[in-house]
Amino acid sequence: MITLSSDFGSPYPAAMKGVILRDSDARIVDVSHEFPRQDVPGAAFWLREVLPYFPPAVHCVVVDPGVGTDRAAIVVRVGDHAIVAPDNGVALPAARAIADDGDVIEVFEIETDEPASATFHGRDVFAPMAAAVHEIGVDSLHEVADLVRADGYEELAFPEPTVSQTGASGAVLVVDGFGNAITNVPGEAIEDRFGQQVRINGEPAPVRRTYATVDPGQRLVTVGSHGNVELAVNRGRGDEAFRVGAGDRVELSY
Structure with missing residues (x-):
């Protein structure tokens, strides 16, 4: 199969699918085309969390704020x-998450003639290459x-948290x-505090295993399923209630 991931919304992915179906017999699976626009770290986080669950595949990823510049286009094998x-x-980050013990990550650069469009390399560079890799193996x-x-x-490195006996200092990766x-912040920072309260940026909040253990709106x-500390609201939005967004600092104290 070939998976497709982008921040394109619609209808741009349809053109990529047309190219792939024209050039290969691949089964196409959409991961998401709603990644945060031009947010490379945000897309990298979600790909790291999702792609390791797929069977062997060619993954075509286009979150590309540098499209049309001298940034390279690559194929990563793992x-x-x-x-x-x-x-x-x-x-x-996804390649490293996919890798089993002993797997070597290999990176190849795509060298092509000037693409048809300077603004749509998803259609003109990445989709044709995904089809070519699928067909040859x-x-x-x-x-x-x-x-x-x-x-x-x-390289892309996510910011590292600081964890101590009195709490943790970190950041919001994505919403x-x-x-x-x-x-x-790793979940281990609160693993022995379920049923208690902590402070997030100075304000108290209960530590719970599931959303429904607090009243709606609380x-x-x-x-979360990703293993990290998550700020949430039962049947509501944690980003609004905690007044945070991607990139914002989070101070957790006991």
Whole structure:
């Protein structure tokens, strides 16, 4: 299969699907086309959380605020997976999450003629390459025309939290569609405090395992499926209740 991920919304992904179906017999699966617009770290977070659950596939990722510039386009191979993406760091966290022990991450640069459009490389560069990789096979990337081994590539590192005996200092990585503010603070920071209260940026909030253990509209601090501390509201928006957004600092104290 070929998976598609972007911040395009609609209808741009349809053109990418048309190219892939024209050039391959791949089954196409949409991951999301609603990633935060031009938010490379946000997309990288979600890809890291989602792509490891797929069977072997070619993943075409286009969150590309540098489209039309001299940023490179790459194919990242890890195990039986390949990620076709702009060289802005968006692919590497997912590649590392996919990797099993012993897997080597290989990065190839796409060398193509001037694409038809300077603003839609998803259609003109990434979709055709995803189809080409699918047709020739992930194990044969060295045989794909227009691919050469990359001398280097852009890294992306998420901010590191600080955890102490009195709390933690971190940041909001992303806000999901429910309004849950997902932080970089590891869940272990509150694992022995369920049923108690902590302070978030100076204000008290209960620590609970599930949303429904507080009344509708009430705030809570929990550990999400990603394993990180999450600021939430039962049947409401945690970002609004805690007055935070992606990139904002979070001070958690006991």
